[in-house]
Amino acid sequence: MVETTPTRSERARQAVLDATADLVAEVGVERTTIDEIANRSGVAKTTIYRHFASKEVLVVEAVHACTYIPVVADTGSLRNDLISCFSGTTKASYDGRLGNMMLSLMDAAQRDPELGRLVRAQTDQRRRFAINVIERAVVRGDLPADVDVDLLVTLLAGPLVYTKLVRRQRVTDELVAAVVDTVLARYAVPATTD
Amino acid sequence: MVETTPTRSERARQAVLDATADLVAEVGVERTTIDEIANRSGVAKTTIYRHFASKEVLVVEAVHACTYIPVVADTGSLRNDLISCFSGTTKASYDGRLGNMMLSLMDAAQRDPELGRLVRAQTDQRRRFAINVIERAVVRGDLPADVDVDLLVTLLAGPLVYTKLVRRQRVTDELVAAVVDTVLARYAVPATTD
DNA sequence: ACAGAACGCTACGAGACCGTATCGGCGGTA
């Protein structure tokens, strides 16, 4: 990652992407307008269209640009790794802009194939982190070999996503731990948990 | 419920509400327009405004009108009641129109207080069914008295909602049973489940 | 049958938004 001085063009482009992400987080995809992006970013509407072919393309790029990848620990403990995984995912996904735009994004994704792919890729990636943790545990023998990994991830991620998106409550570390412990109680070898 | 012959006015009103609910389910709250409602319903736009003050009011009423209440069994078995509860809720909520409009509704609810209240009331009602089942089980002694009811409902509802709204997969009876069994494994008295 | 209420149709003004054209100005480079 060499830090080059950004050109004028790059600065404008970045300002536009930032303003777009902010706006999508605030008012949703549908209510985000090019004129307002121009106001917020200080970049002229004409210039925006020099960089992005349409509003849809811009939104996709802006959302894509603000999805980043959390770091998941590998401590050798299934419980700890899962908590790390879901805490990280939660913090990355649900605090700040990305969290605020998720509902609007998923809604818009129902009708925009490009956004649909983006949201699905995002979801799949989140799940993959958990799947990796689980598969490591299977290898270690901490989980039975025939465990339904897909179901397990859903049992873990579901309550957290539901808490955030539907109930609109904060996903605390306590909740993450409670969810992990409850679900593991079904599968895991008798743990030294408590 | 005496079935009276609907007046002309009532027929128009109902047609409008129906078309609105259809449209919201198809294209979402934001993209639903009065003109299209007029086309679909066969009711003139002028008449729509004679019945409903604004688009927002109409949408709220239309959505409200298509939320109905599932019947939850009371079999005396915690597992069976929970499965009945969540199967019923799932079928009522996530098949058909209501299921298709949930995402758009929750998104719009972030910015429309009236819709927000509606969605919250809907969510709370769904949860209350499960809470009732759980509290009956506590009274029977099938669950410890100090069980965290709120957490328990979240653990049960979360994976199902997540499957439907985020993963966009069908919520099968098998999934409901798997979720219930997994979560109960943590709390319940050793069951005769399998 | 008749009067009043309710509806349908067409047209309209106002505002929001999209995307483009035009032109003047600033900024990096030879």
Added chain:
DNA sequence: TACCGCCGATACGGTCTCGTAGCGTTCTGT
């Protein structure tokens, strides 16, 4: 310094949507 590329500002045409007005038509109860 002179130039070319990129940006900013303004304005515009076109479309969509809301909500209303005017007027003729149809229904409903008496």
